[in-house]
Amino acid sequence: MVNTASPNTTSSIHAGRGLKETIERVASEPGAGARRGRGGRSYPRPNRLVHRGVWKAGTLPDNNRGRMSRTFRNPTYESDETLQQRLCSTWTRVSQRSHAVQCAHQSNSHARIQVTGSFDLLPVDVAFAVSCVWLVLGLVGFALRNRPQVVTSLIFPLTAAASLILSIAMLVGLGAAPTVAILPLGLPDLPFHLRVDALSAFFLFLLGITTFGVSLFSAGYFRGETGERLGLLTLQYHVFIAAMTLVLVADDALSFMVAWECMALSSYFLVTTDHWLLQARSAGFIYLLIAHLGALCLLFCFGAMQAGQGDYTFAAMRAARLDTTWSTAAFLLALLGFGAKAGLLPLHVWLPEAHPAAPSPVSALMSAVMLKTAIYGLLRITFNLLDMQLWWWGAVALTVGLLTALFGVLFAAVQTDIKRLLAYSSIENIGIIIVAFGLTILFRAFNMELLAALSLTAMLYHVLNHSVFKALLFLATGSVLHATGSRSFGMLGGLIHRMPRVAGLCLVGALAASGLPPFNAFVSEWLLLQSFLLTPGLPHSYLNMLVPVAAAALVLAGSLAAYVMVKFYGVIFLGRPRDAKLAAAQEASRWEHAGLGWLAALCVLLGLIPLTVIDAIDYVTVSLIGEKLGPVASKSGWLLLTPLSPARASYSPVIFLLVTVLVTVGSYLLVHRYFRRGTRRADAWDCGYPLQTPRMQDTAEGFGQPISQIFEPAFEIERTLPDPADLHPVYRKRQADRFWRALYLPVARLVEALSDLVGRSQHGRIQWYLFYSFATLLILLAFVR
């Protein structure tokens, strides 16, 4: 096909049609049709928590509190000591080959927060209480929807305060023994079990710190909304975060699935907030479809793990001993089910549609926290509920993760919508996290515990980092969207002059997302590369050669991420404004700055104190695989991060930052001391070309052109070329996901064909329907005894 346009022209030159509408139409779904459907009702408030807690062995349960009116089940309490013993024995068995056999919890005490009276707050209580508080706030916000200033100035800051309390409590509770609680909800023989251990506490901490920033931002972002829309947004937002909290503390399959579904449904309604747009409706449809496919796989997974005992609590699943076949089935179903939610290939197609359609704080929460609940689920099932890990599971996870990472970043490079680009970037980072997950399984399967701890630490660190910087980037795009009204790269530019603070904070996020030192993502990618460097030590003869080559693919994904972030930041904030109405763009409100500033500070802080973060992550790695990285990593003091040994590798972000800042400032001062010369402003030089318009600078399509040329087979490219006889010539280049045509379209056609086939039996003739009933009755009588 002849490509008559040079690489630098914009790919969509329209006469008489708005670019935004065209892009919306171009980005709209080719696949399954959109359906109208809204039946959301507010979720029933759960009953008050009646009893909970762990008591020390030998004492009676302290339950005469007066406010109780229900009975509770004694045998399901676990005494502190029996829990410790059981956990200890598990770790001893598992980490036999490691040189440091130790039980996880060093202290015998729980994390108790003493409040007046005989009332003790355990981490599980705090988690449940905070989710209840959020639900209440959501309902109050819905009730007060006609007073928007109350909602935005009171409700959302209270949400933020509650999330801060949650994160502090979880940080304190990381080192404590697991705490359980049972709610009088659910089925008669399967009430809701809740449990907070180190893994849950880590992910709850992540949820807390991210929700704090996002809620502060939302206090300023939702200022312009009123009435029905604001009320529904507030309600759905709070149900969403409460549901995510409950997913992270669920300790049996029923409460997990209930919370999972609540999370999916509330986010569906958030995605379809702008339900009058076709793109939002179809995005919501595909999102719900894939979420339910994943939920179905999860149901089967839980079914495989209950091992025929019928007991769906996680405690029973932990104690069950499955054989290889069932364990493999459970793992693959979990990978499929949680992968659908996390956005792994090939079930990733909902991510680039749903994230742009939702309001920006919700996109931030979805990308930063909801995807991580899927990662939590994978970790929970693979390392906590299943008692064996086979090496080829790790190879499968590694392959899937690598393909996802490369796919995500390639597609991010060619996007023309700011939020779609960030959505694909999320896919890439989830791929990197799953690569680390695969490495952990590999090392664990070959009983290399310390190396498994290294890659697990890298994985959890990257989970934390990605939450923080992705939330920051999505919130910044929210501010840009509000200030300019446009989500398309072609209508932005030069915003660093109009919105300097948002631009500065977004720069921190963009640099962090590129994996540059001394920011946070560099540390986790560095740890991951270090663990890749140790894979030649694997005892398997082909793995130890092929896996290091996989490191090359990972590095490619990482360097493309820098390309993507330069495009993202440069086209939005730098250069000249590509549209006249950008001159009216206003700086964001103070709440928005607060949210962005918090997340930017976290990006810097997490990069500067890696040893402290690794100490916190150690609680999780010890509880999952029985080994920790902390003592080895901090062997050379608090300044140097030395995984494995100082001679092997070391990194000191503090020295790095200090020296760079010192030399930068020093050179500035020296230059101005000795070469004090003037500065004057003039037109841009541009090699002497006098006529420069903003249209001459590069566009997002231009930035993506080298990628789509080099990696052409990865895209499905559709070009519309102008004809010499056209009165309104149009050049359009559309780069679509191959999976739609290759996978989803055939599946949809098959489903339709099957439905048509079944539909032939529904022709409306009553005689045949009576015959159907009669035949069924005969068959049942004949074959069922």
Add this chain to the structure above:
Amino acid sequence: MTLALRIVSQLTQALIILGLAPLLLGWVNQCRAWLQNKSGAGIQQPYQVLNKLFAKDAVLARNASVLFRATPYILFGCMTLAAGIVPVVASDLPFARAADVIALVGIFALARVFLALAAMDVGTAFGTLGARREMLIAFLAEPALLMVFFTASLISQSTSLNTIVATLASARLVIYPSLAFAAAAFLMVLLAENARIPIDNPATHLELTMVHEAMILEYSARHLALIEWASSIKLMLYIAIGFALFVPWGIAGAGDLTAFVSVWNWGEASAGQILAYPIAMVFLLMKLVVAGAGLALLETVSAKMRIFRAPEFLGTAFLLAVLGMLIHFLLES
């Protein structure tokens, strides 16, 4: 006292690199001029250029932002940090423990990202063109570079440059075939990352063929001086990394500096130890002369490729690096 001595050694080495980098650039340009039968401007020309640029007034575009003005200093800071990490004269630098090879690649990436953003800041066609091309070359060169470092670190069981130099220097002329492939890949990456022919012509005046120059078109005076200086430091550092990995003999090891400086150790230390530091300087100068001449020769006999041949070039470098790693697994372990 030893620590203070080592910090002084560190600072001295950084200053040596900062001072010698324009000289290296001048030597390369002079060699290139001789090869083209011209008389050349002399090896001191880059110093004169820097002097001239620092003495001028800076002219900035009207819409240049704070990022544009801060980037030259940030770039210079990153290159100076890298100069403190790469073992050029001695290999037991205290700062070297702050960053290993992966962090070194990260430092170069940080500098490059800032330069690309600054290039996009003024909003001209050439700036954004240069930024795009530079990031294209970078994302293809970075995996190749990291694979080269991986090969070296698999041999020396470490990613710390100090340890790599110590291991490879003490190997007593053992031939590592994997390092031969890695050296070829590293040479190709060096040409790409430092904007030399065949990827980019550093002496071109044609804007549509520029990559690195296009990014710095809008800079003038002291900003341009700092950026040019930082580019020459980067070239010198890449050549020094190449020496450290593939020609590590002659770099002073641990303890050699104290043996040199502390007078009362002269009785105990051997002559080889005492003289290791000055010998290392002599070796460095010799290596730089040879490397500069070699670079000039390579540039003279090659032609610049068009931009979309660069991915093939860098893909070849990547392939060679991966081959080096696989050869390490097959032959050396």
